[in-house]
Amino acid sequence: MADHSLNDMAAGQRASNDPPKMEARNVDVFYGAKQAIKNVSIDVGMENVTAFIGPSGCGKSTFLRTLNRMNDTVSSARVTGEITLDGDDIYSPEMDVVQLRARVGMVFQKPNPFPKSIYENVAYGPRIHGLASGKADMDAIVEKSLRRAGLWDEVKDRLSESGTAMSGGQQQRLCIARAIAVEPEVILMDEPCSALDPIATAKIEELIHELRGRYAIVIVTHNMQQAARVSQRTAFFHLGTLVEYGDTSEIFTNPRETRTKDYITGRYG
Ligand SMILES: Nc1ncnc2c1ncn2[C@@H]1O[C@H](COP(=O)(O)OP(=O)(O)OP(=O)(O)O)[C@@H](O)[C@H]1O
Numbered sequence: 001m002a003d004h005s006l007n008d009m010a011a012g013q014r015a016s017n018d019p020p021k022m023e024a025r026n027v028d029v030f031y032g033a034k035q036a037i038k039n040v041s042i043d044v045g046m047e048n049v050t051a052f053i054g055p056s057g058c059g060k061s062t063f064l065r066t067l068n069r070m071n072d073t074v075s076s077a078r079v080t081g082e083i084t085l086d087g088d089d090i091y092s093p094e095m096d097v098v099q100l101r102a103r104v105g106m107v108f109q110k111p112n113p114f115p116k117s118i119y120e121n122v123a124y125g126p127r128i129h130g131l132a133s134g135k136a137d138m139d140a141i142v143e144k145s146l147r148r149a150g151l152w153d154e155v156k157d158r159l160s161e162s163g164t165a166m167s168g169g170q171q172q173r174l175c176i177a178r179a180i181a182v183e184p185e186v187i188l189m190d191e192p193c194s195a196l197d198p199i200a201t202a203k204i205e206e207l208i209h210e211l212r213g214r215y216a217i218v219i220v221t222h223n224m225q226q227a228a229r230v231s232q233r234t235a236f237f238h239l240g241t242l243v244e245y246g247d248t249s250e251i252f253t254n255p256r257e258t259r260t261k262d263y264i265t266g267r268y269g
């Protein structure tokens with residue numbers, strides 16, 4: 001990353017007074033001998049939605065997955081550098097990975113509800129993490145999570161129906177409700193709308209607006225308009241490097257790097 005963008009980043013964070021929720025420093029990711037992420041440093045703040053953009057294969061999903069150690073599930077993957085959550089190294093041996101993934105939740109490209117009822121999809125996480133003290137408490141968690149995900153009114157009379165029987169857009173909001181139910185601090189979304197129609201997409205974007213501030217949100221998207229609509233900070237990745245990171249309005253109207261400009265104006269991708 002160029003020095004000026006690091007300085008801007010620091011200035012942006014100083015304005016908020018709070019330290020960044022997550023800090024990544026000099027992160028490299030290898031799959032076997034192949035390096036997919038090269039020396040990426042970035043801060044993710046609570047107050048912003050951060051968009052990751054860049055051409056296919058540039059490492060957006062790989063880097064996103066380093067933020068909650070989902071790469072641990074890929075045997076060839078090796079991560080070096082430092083990533084902290086509230087100042088704690090998430091790759092330290094003391095870090096409880098199950099707990100980490102509750103604090104840093106993930107929503108995938110393809111909605112993946114469990115083949116269980118709508119209620120159970122949301123209740124599952126709170127149950128395994130022991131967050132509910134009884135049935136009434138669990139009911140309240142399920143309702144609150146579904147409300148926050150903008151789904152309650154559509155499903156309140158069919159909570160026992162299968163989560164997989166809903167529309168794609170509803171399934172994706174159910175997956176967001178499932179992530180929210182364990183009270184995460186960060187929500188990572190990897191192209192959450194790419195399998196959805198424009199109406200369902202608009203609902204997810206609206207939801208992201210509503211969730212902003214309550215959770216630190218990172219969204220990977222190929223859709224430039226979506227990045228411009230939902231995010232306040234944008235990171236442009238290219239060939240495994242973070243080329244530019246700054247305010248979304250700046251990145252889209254006045255990018256500093258030629259490669260960023262070429263990408264956002266559709267010259268390659
Ligand atoms: N499990 C894996 N094993 C080996 N190589 C991988 C694996 N996952 C990703 N890669 C490689 O790492 C590089 C980055 O891939 P990644 O999926 O992170 O890109 P991306 O920016 O998310 O792309 P897209 O926009 O197509 O989703 C690519 O060269 C890809 O082939």
Ligand SMILES: [Mg+2]
Nearest residue numbers: 060061062190
């Ligand atoms: Mg990807």
